[in-house]
Amino acid sequence: MFVITSKEMKELEKRTITDFDISEEILMERAGISVVQAIWNEYGEFSNKSFVIICGSGNNGGDGYVVARDLLNYTEAVRVISVGHPTTEVAKKNYERYLKHGGIVYTYSELGLEGASKIISEADIVVDALFGTGLNREINDEELTKLIEVMNLYSKCIVSVDIPSGVCADDGKIMGCAVQADLTVTFGLPKVGHFLFPGRELCGKLKIAKIGIPSLDMLTCDINKELITTEKLRLPNRPRWSNKGTYSQVIIIGGSNKYIGAPVLSALSALRSGASMVKVVSVSKVCQCAMSHDPALICVNIGEDFNVEKLEDFIATVSKDVVFVVGPGWDTQNSEEKLSIIKKLLLTSNTLIIDADGLNVLSQNIDLLREKNSSKSVILTPHPGEFSRLTKKSLEKVKQNYELVHEFSKEYGVITVLKDATSIVSDGKKIYFNITGNTSLSKAGSGDILSGLLAGLISQHLEPVEAVKTGVYVFGLAGEMVPVEGMNSAFSILNYIPEAFKRLRESK
């Protein structure tokens, strides 16, 4: 499903109006009606319910007046609190239509905070039509801030029109203060702010209503942002006649005397995801740990520490279709040697996933990425801390920064997965958002499982970007399958990976 910014929404609206002769009025009418329908579907019939609609002065408020007018068809218990007189023609028209239908409007300035609080606390459903995608500056007006606080404090249930007021549609951030909705009904396509935190949480349940905007193909509009959903995901093809040589090997290079388990988690995850042969290249202790967990793993024991010559000899022996993962549990000691190993790996034509300390080592000389073979696929899987080191920008600047993920991937010719509660993937052309998963994944070691999972998929010949999309989605599903959220070790996620694949296959 495509995901858009407020600017892109404006463009789609403009083209719908000019090229398809669907007026702004029709769009607003359908938007308002779709909110009423969504409320009905979610909360049941209206005859025993009371409503208050909080309308701002823009078109979000305009939608609110349509909602109010339509609700009058079902119940008399409808009130509007207007926060500023409508400023756009189409909002004014709907304000007047609502009045003509006998609608009641209180103005916030006359009611004051106390009056507004009373009306809000008495209503069964509060419809938030204060600000939508047109919010373009921080809400710093004291009266408005107080109103939003009162809505959050006293409402029994809040339905936000388009987006919770105060949430920025382009990055999900709170612009001063914001409404916490139970249900959000957005129009046409979801906005980025619906999927990035805190916006994602403030939406409550999200519904996407069709309001008559033609398809992107018809509008000849190119949108480069997508939500990862099951329909378009690819799964590996495992022909009945295949044998272990049909698939590529996965080789995990990582681990240290300090972090023994991480590369083992990666390796086990690759097997659970369908890899047919997984090797662990590491120090003695890691090899012992790997063997004790699964004797089917193949270990290449490099002794007490990593050394570029030894690795170089090993790399020279592997076939071109091997998938490398470098970094889990590697530690950053002896980093010059490790940087040289990364350089050697970048010069091969093999697909390479760089994770964890591999990324921390790489951040000492990110320009190494420019030396890679141009046709080679390199996947980086940083969490925000690692991405901050890679980009030399503050954590605050990189977190959920989908534009930066896009630019970075384009600049270095890599696929980047910025892992977080909403993960962001880019291959430098498109941007994908993944929203599966929960805090069962917020565990030391869970990133190692993801890198192994991605390698497992690539070893079964999925295109790297397809493998990454499927991988992050399935990994999230596996986290959601933990019986009690958060009461688990990352190790236990491994057990849910096959089941998560099964669920994805069945849902397609």
Ligand SMILES: NC(=O)C1=CN([C@@H]2O[C@H](COP(=O)(O)OP(=O)(O)OC[C@H]3O[C@@H](n4cnc5c(N)ncnc54)[C@H](O)[C@@H]3O)[C@@H](O)[C@H]2O)[C@@H](O)CC1
């Ligand atoms: N774009 C479209 O295709 C459609 C848009 N519709 C509605 O139109 C909305 C967008 O309408 P608008 O662009 O009029 O914008 P909004 O109604 O979201 O808000 C803009 C108004 O709020 C003011 N404002 C912005 N930030 C403020 C702040 N921090 N403090 C105080 N005032 C502030 C602006 O000056 C303006 O008057 C959408 O969210 C949606 O609800 C729908 O009618 C359906 C179609």
Ligand SMILES: Nc1ncnc2c1ncn2[C@@H]1O[C@H](COP(=O)(O)OP(=O)(O)O)[C@@H](O)[C@H]1O
């Ligand atoms: N609240 C959450 N919701 C969804 N996914 C999460 C959440 N917390 C963590 N994750 C996922 O778990 C993984 C954690 O990876 P990472 O931080 O690298 O762990 P580690 O370094 O300990 O192995 C990432 O894929 C991230 O997207």
Ligand SMILES: [K+]
């Ligand atoms: K709103």
